[in-house]
Amino acid sequence: MAQVRVRFAPSPTGPLHIGGARTALYNFMFARSVGGSFILRIDDTDKARSTEESLANILSGLRWLGIDWDEGPEKGGEFGPYFQSERMSRYQERVDRLLSENKAYRCFCSPERIQEGRERMREECGLAMYDRHCRSLPPEEVEKKLSEGVPYTVRFAIQGEGKVRIQDKIKGLVEVDLRQMDDWVMLRADGSPLYNLCSALDDADMKITHIIRGEEHFMNGVKQMLLLEALGETVPEFAHLPLILGKNGKKLSKRMAQTNLLDYRDQGYPANALVNFFTLLGWGFDAEREIFSVQEAIERFRLEDVGKSGSILDEDKLAWMCGMYIRKQSREEFLANVAPWLVKEGLATEEQITESKDWFANLLACDQERVRKYEEIPPKIAHYFKDSLEYDKKAWKNLNKSEEISALLEAWLESLGRLRLPPSWPNRPREADVQVLLPTDKDKPNTGGGEYATPLELEEAARAVAEAKGVGFGKLVHPIRAALTGTTMGPSLFDIVYLLGKEKVEKRVGAALKALAQKAD
C-alpha cells in the first residue's frame, strides 16, 4: 500500500463537536497505526458561516486531546494550502472540463422551481431530488439564457443506469441505485464551489488515501466517487464511522448532552480519559481491558475492527473513567491540573500556590480519589480558606446529637494542647508539609519524623480521649468533623486536622462550642 494519508476536514462554523473530535481521533489513530500522515484541512468554503473563533476553537480542541497533525494550519506541508478558501482557483478548470464533456451542465432553474420539482418528484416516485429540467436544454437555449444573464448553477450529471458499488472499510460493500443519485450542485449561482466538489478534489490533490468520517457523509462518498471517476482521478478508500448517539438513541445533539469538546476541558475532564473513552465508542481494545493509553490503542487499532452500529454516550461511564485517570495522577500532576481552578474560584493566587506547593499538593491529594473532574475540587476544599463556617444539615445534627458533645470537644481540644500541630496556612512552615505525605495510608504509615505530630499520632490521641470519656470513637470523631469542616463527608479526619493547622482548628472548635451554647440557651 502506498503511503497512507488521511485527513480531518472540519468546517469552522462552530465549536469542535465531540463527534468531530472522535472522527479526528480515529483518523489520527489509523494514521499512526500504519505509519501514515494525518492532515488537518479546514473546509471553509462557506464563507458566510466560517469564523476565526471556530477555527481557534478547533485547533485548541485537537491540541488539548493530543491529536497532532502532520500537515495543516500553523504547520504547513507540501500539499497546501490547507484552507479550502485558499484553493478556490483549483476547481474551475475541472468543472469546465466536465461541462465540455457533458458530465456537468448549467442549471438555470430558480430555487422556487427546484423546490416545486423536488416535491413533485417525491410524490411521483419518492425521489426527493432535482427533476433534471436543465439537463436536456438545447444549446441555443443555453446560449440565450447565458446572454440574457440568467443566473445558473452547475450540476454534476449522474451518468448511466444500474447500481454503483462502493467498498467501505467499515460498512463493507454497499450498492446504490444510480436513480437514487441527485444531479448535485457543484457551483453556486455566484460561481463559488460547494463541499462535494471541493472536498473530493482536495482529497485527490492532497493524495488522501483514506477518507474516515461520520456515517452521515456516506451518500457524499458516492457523489465524490462518481465525480473522481468522471475526472479520471484515483478514488480513495472510504470508512464511514457509525455515529455517537445521545441518550435518546438519536444523533448526538446539544439538547441531549454536552457536545462542545472544550466545555469538557473547561469543566476539568482529563483529556486522556476523554480520549480513552472516545476510543471505546465503536471500538474495543480487547475482551477484558477498558483502560489503555493512546499508544497502546494505536498498536492494535484496525479500521476493520470498528463496529457498525451507533453508540450511545454513557456519561456515567465517562465519569468513572475520568475518576480512574485522576487517581492515577501523581500529586504533583494533580496539583498542576487543579491549580487553575483554585485560582479561578478565588481560593488562592498562583503565587500562593507556588509558595506553599507542598501544602496544596497534600491538601488536594486528600480529595483526589473523591473527584472525577477538576471543577469538583474547589467546593470540597473551600472551607480551608474561610474564616467562619456554616454547618450543613447533617453536620449540625452530628454536632447537636447529645448533651455530652460540648464536653467531648473541649476534652479533645485540651488534648491537642499537648501535641504539636502545625500552624495554619498561610503562616505555615514548609517543613510541615514536605515531610508528611498525605493522605495517610494505614498500610504505609508515614513516620513523620519532623517536629509536628503526624495525623496518625493525632488519631491515637483522639482515641485516648474517647476512651477516657468512655465513648466510642465515632461519637467523638463525627462532631469534630462537623465542627472543622461543616460537613459530614471528606478525607480522613486527622489529615484534615493536620492540614487545617493549630489556629484554625482551635478557632473552629471554639465556634462550634459557642454555637452549641447559644442553641442551649
Next chain:
RNA sequence: GUCCCCAUCGUCUAGCCAGGCCCAGGACGUCAGGUUUUCAUCCUGGUAACGGGGGUUCAAAUCCCCCUGGGGACGCCA
C-alpha cells in the same frame, strides 16, 4: 415517501468473518456484603442480553431469508 445502514445485559462492548470450547465473557450502572471515623477508594458476591419467526446443519449468538425495531441521508450546508 425513497434509498442506505444497523441489531448481544439499561449502557459501552468480547464472541460472529473461518458454526461446536458460550445454558454467552469483561466494564459502567445498579443491588447486597466487607474494609473504614464519614464520604470516597478498594475488595467480594448478585442482577441483567443473543429483538421475533422461518430455514441450512448432527450442531447457530455465529450462515441464509422474512418481519419488527432503531439510526442516517435525501440543501445553491458541511
